[in-house]
Amino acid sequence: MVQPGLSSPWITDPFSRPPDVGKLGTMCTLDTRRDVAAPPDGLLFLGQLLREPRHVGAVAPSSARLAAAITAAIPEQGDPVVVELGAGTGVFTEAIRGRLHGRGHHVAVEVNPTFAALLRRRFPTVDVAEADAEALPEIVASRALTAADVVVSSLPWASFGAGTQDRLSRAVLGVLTPDSVFTTFAYAHAQYLPSARRFRALLAERFEEVVTSRTVWRNLPPAHVLHARRPRL
């Protein structure tokens, strides 16, 4: 069935030739004024995956179930500073916003300009930083904040080399206090990849406690949430 607002011949006619991968990003460019012109998130995500496979690192946006599990560390009281890394199309952004209910400060960091534009349009009350998470200490300082209470990451750690993992995890540590929590997720099928094991070893080295959740099966693909506490600062 043709979805309203989608004009691509690739979608309306299943037998037509798919577009060049290079052009897919242009097709997915958002019209920030009208929802009807925006492609569904899954298609947008796929387009960006084809353009930036190492950065996007996932075949589809995360599920609401994974979002609930990864945001559970956000306190229900007070005015916490919550930093989100790799917000994508905003599944976790929505869950964080729901937990905060207007309290505290929510910074969503996203390096991809197409996703950043979507986030700004979709979440006008969220502070969206179009930037590389490696600049996290500068991003936080530029908002006159001193630290983050919770960092919720969906960066594709297992897609990164050792140098990038090291720089990004140092940037995260640079905004934590001894009481802060760092949460992230890892795909269950990829947990034994050398890069995934290297990242887990890095977490164990830099935090006193790392707790892995049960598998969240309602996610494509199934994933675990990692809660890291008491950073070794």
Ligand SMILES: C[S@@+](CC[C@H](N)C(=O)[O-])C[C@H]1O[C@@H](n2cnc3c(N)ncnc32)[C@H](O)[C@@H]1O
């Ligand atoms: C696996 S996707 C997760 C998207 C979304 N949070 C979700 O769960 O559906 C990873 C996201 O991290 C972003 N990203 C990758 N490297 C980044 C970096 N160094 N700084 C900021 N964002 C980054 C990608 O552009 C992408 O949006």
